[in-house]
Amino acid sequence: MENDKKIAVLIDADNVSEKYIKYIFDEISNHGIPTYKRIYGDWTKPQLASWKTVLLNYSITPIQQYSYTTGKNATDAALIIDAMDILYSKNVDGFCIVSSDSDFTKLASRLREAGMYVIGMGEKKTPQPFIAACEKFKYLEVLAAIPADTFSTNGTKKFEKQEPPQDGMANIEELTEAIRTIVTDCSDEDGWAFLGEVGKRLNKRYPDFDTRNYGHAKLTPLISSLKKFEIQSRRTSNPNITHKYIKIK
Template sequence: MAIQSPATCGPASAPSKPRVALLVDGENLTQDLAGKIIQAALAEGEVVIRRVYGDAGRLPKWNAAPGFKMMHSGSGKNATDLLLTVEAMALMLGRQADVLCIAASDGDYTHLATYLREAGFRVVGLGESKASERLRKSFTRFRELAVSDVAKVASPTPPKPDSAAKSVLDKVIALIRDEGGNDGFSIVKLSGRMHALHQTKISTLPEKTWRNFLKSHEQLFECEPKGQDSKVRLRNAAR
């Protein structure tokens, strides 16, 4: 009677799941979406790396989010985008993961996703409905994160429209002054930063787009012509 070798004895081992690296742009997506982000990433395999990027001082909720490692990028221009991109390249080219999940709706990650996908990696995007078609198509797959009703809790006493508009205006001025400086602030990034810092969505305001909002206050803002790299600067009246 033939005796089976040890290699053929016993139950077959279960195939291992793909290793997933989950990198979140914490300045582009709020911590309210953390649960949905994790669930979407788990659909791709075993999430072995969970990192969130941004200025830790401005993101206390993400900094305290359980299971995530906070990667402080500082407050420099495009600091978060650059740090996330550098670490994504290092992780994937260093074969520390099989799948890369980028949680962001920011079109600046289009080149990163395209490069790694063409290099043979599975790159999955996790973002909101506002993500552009160009960004979506740069990924192997894009999973849309539906905003939970819990994240839409309104204040008990909503501010009057006039006071609400002035509050938004003050916040936009402060953002452009603090993060744009003399070089100006990217208009494309205004939506993500205002939502991340103040949970403000332009769709709730009469202007409906940030460019229209800025143009409605031309005495305060100077906008460059439309384009992916167009910027807005403060006029002297707003400084």
Template sequence: MIQKICVMTDGDNISAKYAADILKAANTEGQLIACRVYTDATKANGWASTPGYRLVHSGAGKNAADILMALDAVDLCLTKNVMTFLIASSDGDFTHLATRLREYGAKVVGIGEAKAPAVYRAACSKFLEMKPIAPAVTVTAPPQAPKPKKVAATPQLSLLDSQIHRLIQESPQGPGEMTYGAFCGLMRATYDITPKDLSETDWRSYLQSRPKLYFVSPKGAEAVVRLTSKPLPNAAHSAG
């Protein structure tokens, strides 16, 4: 014959994290007809939101949960003929309750933590010790390495710009610059290139249309052509 079993949990002594373990143990002992947890309902101890348990508010007095739990257990045994109890607590004060219930012929299964005293364990028909539940471990993702900055590709110079760069870099007037007049003359003398070979109308227009490569000062006798960037890789070597 399947025994009716009632779970009586001391919510002031047992953490709600053991709720599932207590129910599992009860279901192996008989047919669960009542599952109660006794505690101060105003406490935020997790029992109020635990499914499967009827929360019995015991108030905030000292040992209030213990006293109410003991009274209800004796009442269930004598008036409802419940003959199997699972007392979930590690409190040695329940030694007397376990002893009295067994005197009435009831089976008492105690369940609690390792700290439960030996005298309480001995008063039960049997005692189940719950294993400590390890705290949840928060896994933190390793920090991501910073993304490498994109480096702009270095543009290749056209053959004409390579020739201009070489001419200005080797300028006798100073590396990287020369007068506009000297530039026009040397481009013709060195490479035989004149404005008629350009898509622009003159050298000034050509140079000013490429501000990342060249700087041309305002018109005048002292107008200067200057490189505005460091020497760039050539697409082809100039002739001569």
């Protein structure tokens, strides 16, 4: 199962704020179990002092890396070397690289070539090449979004309206067209497509696809909001489980 994966979590302290740490590990728990938890930086720098309590509370191992030369990022090199050592140890099923730095693009690609499951996490400023190199990519601002209300009247979680999609995130028009194409490709003779398969193909097409990017907790309300598709619930042999199907209007 996906949530049984052993994941090495490697954090670039130079590019990530400690305010995101709870959301990072909450999200990782949806994908697997964090086995390695390491964070890289020059801990002699006063700007990293705010990480101290966070590291203790989450049992994250700080890796000291001095900045040997001005203009060269020794922290990135240390993270990359550790990632390759962990890869060759064969003790994990995947990696979570937390950074907004494009310097990890080649690392993500290499890990995936080795059959690793690679999740990236970074701010919306993260360059497109790093996003594309990951199997899945999560925006930290979206993970940390505070619900506008705890719950809506129908019991579904509500989120504050997100900023308009930026580079690396499909806008609503592009997303709608992608869903239309996927439904056409995988629908039955009557035009109905299994919603789970549509979601799976969206994740493959857009590594950064997440319904929370568009202000919705789940895929069904997101697709309903587009007003371009019909949604049908079908019962299964288990009375507690229903399957969702969608069709182009």
